[in-house]
Amino acid sequence: MTVNDVAQRLPAIAELRDLCRSMAMLEAILSPDWVDRYYSFNAAWDEGQEMASMRNGSGDEYSIVFSAAGAYIRGFAHESPMSPYANDGEPWPGVIDEVPDAFTPFVTEPAFSDQNKVPVLTVCLWRAATDDRWQHGVIEFPSGSGDLDGSAELFQLLVDRSPEAFQRFAEDYYEVDVDLNVVRAVYDLRPLDQALVSSLNAELTLADLADDLAAIGYPHAD
Secondary structure, three states: OOHHHHHHHOOOHHHHHHHHHHHHHHHHHHOOOHHHOOEEEEEEEEOOEEEEEEEOOOOOEEEEEEEOOEEEEEEEOOOOOOOHHHOOOOOOOOOOOOOOHHHHHHHOOHHHEOOOOOEOOOEEEEEEOOOOOOEOOOOOOOOOOOOOOOHHHHOHHHHOOOHHHHHHHHHHHHOOOOOHHHHHHHHOOOOEOHHHHHHHOOOOOOHHHHHHHHHHOOOEOO
16 A cells, blocks of 8 residues: 555545544543553644644654645655655655645644654645545655555554444554444544443543543533
8 A cells, every 4th residue: 555545545634534533532531641642633733723643652653734725644654665764864756746835834844844854754645625535746656565655554544444443453552452332432423421431441530531622622521
């Protein structure tokens, strides 16, 4: 899988945003300590902007910025042959060359760049609010096989959007049983209540999640 495949399998912007919020909410319940989470969502990342993110703790990450312009995605797989650090400190040709002007501030965003102002990414996609599909650059991939730009690993839960896929991830990562019915409920954006919370983490209360609920913008019971 490469960015070509991901672009065909990603959902529309609104559906992607809801999925990202759901995954972030589930992880907030499973992992009260933010530093241990893979998936996060910040509904007030910047004025008029929201950001979903993934960090696996081993150097791989993605960021998705939702704004009035649409959505911008950058992903970084640190062992990819398309890493800037394997390409003389420059992004791989074609990855960001065709990014529209509306999204170029995100390409140069300091949070997505290194100390030398090099964009840290191996894969990039975007979709304007008026587009009917996801876009990406025209890329000549390096020789070889496998996950060349990191897309398969980075975006696995964005292209397989089944609750079962999240359940498998969470049970493997947290080494606990994860109630599939709760995952389904959160994927459906059912307002969070104490029963749902307790089904995933018996030691956590709804009140404990107040900051996460606000940050994610997830619906919840009074």
